[in-house]
Amino acid sequence: MVEISFDSGATPAMFEPAAESMPREERAELQGKRLCGLVDRLIAAGGLQAGRLAEAGVTSGAQVSLDNLAELPTTGKQDLWDGYPFGLLAVPRSDVVAVHGSSGTGGRPTLVSYSRGDITLWARMCARALAAAGAGPGSIVHNAYGYGLFTGGVGIHQGAIELGATVVPVSGGMTARQVTLIADLKPDVLTCTPSYAIRLGEALAEAGLTKETGLSLKVGVFGAEPWTEQMRTRIDDLLGIRSLDIYGLSEVIGPGVASECVVAADGLHVNEDHFLVETLDPVTGEPTGDGMAGELAFTTLTKEAMPLLRYRTGDIAALRHGTCECGRTLVKMSKVTGRKDDMLVIRGVNVYPSEIERVLLAESAVAPDYLLVIDEREGRRDLIACLEFGTHSSGGSALSEDSAREVLEERLRETLGLRVDVAIVPPGSVPRTEVGKAVRVRRWSGGEPPVPGLDAS
Numbered sequence: 001m002v003e004i005s006f007d008s009g010a011t012p013a014m015f016e017p018a019a020e021s022m023p024r025e026e027r028a029e030l031q032g033k034r035l036c037g038l039v040d041r042l043i044a045a046g047g048l049q050a051g052r053l054a055e056a057g058v059t060s061g062a063q064v065s066l067d068n069l070a071e072l073p074t075t076g077k078q079d080l081w082d083g084y085p086f087g088l089l090a091v092p093r094s095d096v097v098a099v100h101g102s103s104g105t106g107g108r109p110t111l112v113s114y115s116r117g118d119i120t121l122w123a124r125m126c127a128r129a130l131a132a133a134g135a136g137p138g139s140i141v142h143n144a145y146g147y148g149l150f151t152g153g154v155g156i157h158q159g160a161i162e163l164g165a166t167v168v169p170v171s172g173g174m175t176a177r178q179v180t181l182i183a184d185l186k187p188d189v190l191t192c193t194p195s196y197a198i199r200l201g202e203a204l205a206e207a208g209l210t211k212e213t214g215l216s217l218k219v220g221v222f223g224a225e226p227w228t229e230q231m232r233t234r235i236d237d238l239l240g241i242r243s244l245d246i247y248g249l250s251e252v253i254g255p256g257v258a259s260e261c262v263v264a265a266d267g268l269h270v271n272e273d274h275f276l277v278e279t280l281d282p283v284t285g286e287p288t289g290d291g292m293a294g295e296l297a298f299t300t301l302t303k304e305a306m307p308l309l310r311y312r313t314g315d316i317a318a319l320r321h322g323t324c325e326c327g328r329t330l331v332k333m334s335k336v337t338g339r340k341d342d343m344l345v346i347r348g349v350n351v352y353p354s355e356i357e358r359v360l361l362a363e364s365a366v367a368p369d370y371l372l373v374i375d376e377r378e379g380r381r382d383l384i385a386c387l388e389f390g391t392h393s394s395g396g397s398a399l400s401e402d403s404a405r406e407v408l409e410e411r412l413r414e415t416l417g418l419r420v421d422v423a424i425v426p427p428g429s430v431p432r433t434e435v436g437k438a439v440r441v442r443r444w445s446g447g448e449p450p451v452p453g454l455d456a457s
């Protein structure tokens, strides 16, 4: 583990200590009050959520409490699509100062509106996340999240300013320029997707910039795609930093919904004074207990422009209550272990890409970039894990390519109960991400293989 020297090893200061370390009972009272207020606002706004509340027999915020939260209606992605672009507003259209969202993979955009108050809240939440990572006034934040409709870049940008840090708004891509900026400006904090952190780490190493030669980075705040502990180890080794997870989605506010502290780095503190969190059984919608994996659902207690009641995210994680060594009392969520939509069904077996990643990256000879190919040629339904042997990995494995392939296939079969073929492809064959999120799964229904060097037989 890498020592970080922010504030000479002392526990970093919280951005909003009163809220972040509030006793749990006191916070519950605050959440309850805010929930009543939210329900009143939704009813006053009319529209879809007011209609659902009426159907559930709720005509006033005074009727609801944290205890009967599970009886309230939920919302989902479909509601945002149906309400596109401004159908879910709880404020006049003229109070919207910004929009964010996603362009939509299937061509269906998701649009989220922000009031001035929402933007301020968002900046504070991202400032909390950066402070939890050990940053403070004067820290330099190299922000390589994409800027635009996507919330990553702008969210961290505003948070860094709110914290009083110095933000370098480099956005994604143009990796050579990023290497120069890191060498020249000597940032402490790197913010981007974990897959881009790998790409950047490889580029920095190629340029001769490592911890040993004076790479300044101390900590990384990575999110916007699910990633495993094994990936964390890889990034830490590659960049000589502490990697921390940050979670958010535009529907709820963007990054800053939850983030890890550098002190414990074992789960993400959810800013539950603003985003009330539950885990639900993905099929039945019933709440799962503390420590049980389920679909994350958030109620945006204080958002103004587009507040959502029990928004079902599709992300699978578990919640854990308790006081952290950092002093925060905010509930922790585990890393997201998968997305409901990302689940692959291979010959009747359900498997999340992250489960495969965990097995693959535990083998140190394997490079951190990989691609899962679903071979659908001629009615097949096979899974091929395409890997490279590492050039920048911590190494230490004496395995030959052939024995590595055998060992990994055996471990995958044991862990997943599924046969996964492992193909070791030439270095550089697996597509790297230049902007934003990595593509980890590709379908192959015919023609050229999706990875050069993959045997088409």
Ligand SMILES: [Zn+2]
Pocket: 260, 261, 263, 264, 265, 269, 324, 325, 326, 327, 328
């Ligand atoms: Zn903590």
